[in-house]
Amino acid sequence: xxxxxxxxxxxxxxxxxxxxxxxxxxxxxxxxxxxxxxxxxxxxxxxxxxxxxxxxxxxxxxxxxxxxxxxxxxxxxxxxxxxxxxxxxxxxxxxxxxxxxxxxxxxxxxxxxxxxxxxxxxxxxxxxxxxxxxxxxxxxxxxxxxxxxxxxxxxxxxxxxxxxxxxxxxxxxxxxxxxxxxxxxxxxxxxxxxxxxxxxxxxxxxxxxxxxxxxxxxxxxxxxxxxxxxxxxxxxxxxxxxxxxxxxxxxxxxxxxxxxxxxxxxxxxxxxxxxxxxxxxxxxxxxxxxxxxxxxxxxxxxxxxxxxxxxxxxxxxxxxxxxxxxxxxxxxxxxxxxxxxxxxxxxxxxxxxxxxxxxxxxxxxxxxxxxxxxxxxxxxxxxxxxxxxxxxxxxxxxxxxxxxxxxxxxxxxxxxxxxxxxxxxxxxxxxxxxxxxxxxxxxxxxxxxxxxxxxxxxxxxxxxxxxxxxxxxxxxxxxxxxxxxxxxxxxxxxxxxxxxxxxxxxxxxxxx
Numbered sequence: 268x269x270x271x272x273x274x275x276x277x278x279x280x281x282x283x284x285x286x287x288x289x290x291x292x293x294x295x296x297x298x299x300x301x302x303x304x305x306x307x308x309x310x311x312x313x314x315x316x317x318x319x320x321x322x323x324x325x326x327x328x329x330x331x332x333x334x335x336x337x338x339x340x341x342x343x344x345x346x347x348x349x350x351x352x353x354x355x356x357x358x359x360x361x362x363x364x365x366x367x368x369x370x371x372x373x374x375x376x377x378x379x380x381x382x383x384x385x386x387x388x389x390x391x392x393x394x395x396x397x398x399x400x401x402x403x404x405x406x407x408x409x410x411x412x413x414x415x416x417x418x419x420x421x422x423x424x425x426x427x428x429x430x431x432x433x434x435x436x437x438x439x440x441x442x443x444x445x446x447x448x449x450x451x452x453x454x455x456x457x458x459x460x461x462x463x464x465x466x467x468x469x470x471x472x473x474x475x476x477x478x479x480x481x482x483x484x485x486x487x488x489x490x491x492x493x494x495x496x497x498x499x500x501x502x503x504x505x506x507x508x509x510x511x512x513x514x515x516x517x518x519x520x521x522x523x524x525x526x527x528x529x530x531x532x533x534x535x536x537x538x539x540x541x542x543x544x545x546x547x548x549x550x551x552x553x554x555x556x557x558x559x560x561x562x563x564x565x566x567x568x569x570x571x572x573x574x575x576x577x578x579x580x581x582x583x584x585x586x587x588x589x590x591x592x593x594x595x596x597x598x599x600x601x602x603x604x605x606x607x608x609x610x611x612x613x614x615x616x617x618x619x620x621x622x623x624x625x626x627x628x629x630x631x632x633x634x635x636x637x638x639x640x641x642x643x644x645x646x647x648x649x650x651x652x653x654x655x656x657x658x659x660x661x662x663x664x665x666x667x668x669x670x671x672x673x674x675x676x677x678x679x680x681x682x683x684x685x686x687x688x689x690x691x692x693x694x695x696x697x698x699x700x701x702x703x704x705x706x707x708x709x710x711x712x713x714x715x716x717x718x719x720x721x722x723x724x725x726x727x728x729x730x731x732x733x734x735x736x737x738x739x740x741x742x743x744x745x746x747x748x749x750x751x752x753x754x755x756x757x758x759x760x761x762x763x764x765x766x767x768x769x770x771x772x773x774x775x776x777x778x779x
Contacts, residue, residue: 450566
């Protein structure tokens with residue numbers, strides 16, 4: 268992808284220039300003379316491991332955090348972005364991974380919040396709905412603009428946030444990990460929007476850990492490490508391995524290949540049938556002790572619904588055997604008593620209590636009562652072994668868990684189940700969403716360690732390369748049904764991907 272201009276992006280004057288940006292927090296140098304230059308009509312990727320300084324740099328650009336040192340220029344003019352309102356007024360729009368929509372308002376109200384068309388004090392609701400529909404159509408959304416945001420799927424909420432940015436006529440649009448909540452089809456729509464924006468001369472800063480996305484959509488990339496901007500790459504002349512090496516300071520594989528024999532013997536978990544009309548009808552999946560069974564599928568294929576049902580979602584009919592005996596999974600509490608644990612897709616809303624401490628979050632299932640009713644020392648004592656074993660990095664057990672990096676937050680979600688003990692079946696729903704390369708590798712090492720102790724693991728992921736590298740078998744779900752099971756050692760990714768997209772297996776394709 269090239270920015271407009273006969274000579275390519277490098278000959279254009281910068282749209283955005285951030286120079287010598289320094290930001291200190293207590294005990295942390297978040298940005299250490301960081302630099303970022305973005306050109307008009309450019310899709311510029313910002314890369315780095317979690318904790319590299321990307322988020323702080325973007326918060327400074329948005330005006331929500333003030334730098335201690337440094338200069339920001341827009342179209343050559345120095346600017347002082349003293350607040351989010353100042354950032355928006357200057358033409359900066361940031362779409363955060365943790366969406367900042369108002370959940371109890373409608374899509375239309377969110378899109379034009381504070382900017383609704385009006386006759387004096389009277390809002391023109393019809394015109395607002397028309398403008399909202401145009402914005403949602405532009406990002407490929409097919410949901411009503413009068414829908415309440417809270418009731419929409421996460422992917423639709425993400426598209427709403429992107430559409431809101433388009434209504435501001437921003438000069439610089441920042442997209443923070445949009446693919447973390449989008450399926451492949453919705454991501455294609457977002458890529459089309461990015462191409463349209465850059466064709467108009469607007470600049471897009473795209474933050475992602477997925478190298479395939481970076482290589483497809485980006486013109487250039489800036490890599491950050493330890494708060495510094497360490498390199499700038501022309502993506503037409505750069506390989507993914509070179510980017511990864513720049514991010515982590517060494518050559519390292521994106522995921523660890525599975526190199527052990529597949530567990531054999533009787534199944535620990537037998538899924539006879541999980542059925543929810545109109546959503547899912549999965550039958551005859553078995554997982555042995557020590558086995559990691561992958562769940563592949565497009566968004567809406569039924570992976571999350573399956574894991575939720577196994578964790579006691581009463582909306583589904585569930586027939587499951589555990590160690591040969593019928594398991595009654597009538598509620599999450601019943602599932603926990605049976606030895607099931609769920610690491611959900613949306614860790615902040617479903618897996619953690621962000622305002623509470625690391626220790627209280629990690630000890631919540633072990634304490635058997637609300638964590639705020641237990642003494643601090645009890646929570647710390649129950650949490651410490653699991654936190655240490657998982658290598659969670661935090662400044663103090665009393666540090667709010669919401670202040671940790673994404674990778675460490677995910678480890679805390681896992682720690683709370685380990686601290687409880689009695690874990691038999693681990694359900695992982697998009698566990699590496701939003702994690703950097705190193706954090707992904709750390710998480711999968713811990714999952715393998717649990718499997719080696721005899722835990723049966725069901726791993727749902729949209730990252731097919733992660734499934735083939737870390738799962739012993741890969742089940743494909745398509746339109747709510749399990750249509751195939753593959754051994755990743757003997758099946759190439761292209762075959763699995765074809766089944767994910769079409770629902771066809773090599774056998775059914777040959778027969779048609």
